[in-house]
Amino acid sequence: MKHTLSVLVEDESGVLSRISGLFARRGFNIDSLAVGPAEKDGISRITMSVRGDNRTIEQLIKQLYKLINVLDVQNVTNIPCIERELMLIKVAVTPELRFYILDIANIFRAKVVDISSASLTLEVTGDPGKIFAIQQILNQYVILQIARTGKITLVRESNVNTELLKKSLNYNNNSLYS
Template sequence: MKHTLSVLVEDESGVLSRISGLFARRGFNIDSLAVGPTEKDGISRITMSVRGDNRTIEQLIKQLYKLINILDVQNVTNIPCIERELMLVKVSTIPDNRSNVLEIANIFRAKIVDISNVSLTLEVTGDPGKIFAIQQILNEYAILQIARTGKITLVRESNVNTELLKKSLNYNNYSLYS
């Protein structure tokens, strides 16, 4: 199972290296990683996705707490969260398919950030499902390059689980990607 960990750390050199070293020594691969400053000076948030069973992830969290400069570790996998990723995707276009790619961009609310005679570059922001869905559709149009950020997440203070709402309501295909 894939788990999402949110780790608050002191913004000191070597913190990320110590964390990645811990994961490597334990034989874990980090599927997604995003690091950035928080609302407090000198503190950064690391959001990572890691595969493992519940017991293994609990052990990993205990090991993280033993590292210096770690302030808090939270497994947010089963907590209502807001999740976002950013993807830049360059798609090959010819006059015959350019309008199709533009229509897909419009449906997914992607921004066109570069255009040439032979390609379009789109900026797509959304939950990981949206990013996956547009990438699958654009595969039909010869993707030239992709750059993706890691997933970032914040716990929902409202405790509303929007994933459950999506499943319980009858959304049409387009509203799932907004």
């Protein structure tokens, strides 16, 4: 199972290296990693996605707490969160294809950030599912380049799980047509 960890650390050189070393020594691959300043000066938030069972992740969290400069570790996998990711994707276009790519961009609320006679570069921001979906659709065209950020996440203070709401709304909408 994929877990999302939110780690607050002191903003010191070598912290990320120690954390990634801990993961490497234990044979874990970090699927997604994003680091940036947190709400207080001198503190950074590291958001990472890691695969493992609950027991293994609990052990990993205990090991993270033992590292110097680690202030807090939270497994936010089963907590209602806001998740976002950014992708830049450059697609080869011809005059005939340009309309179709722009139509897809419009549906996904992607921004055109660069355009030439031979390519179109889109900026897509959203939850990881949206990023995955547009990439899958654009795979039918010639993708020239992709750059993605790691997933970032914050716990929802409202405690509302929007994933459950989406499922509920889809169920209710589907039952209207049954």
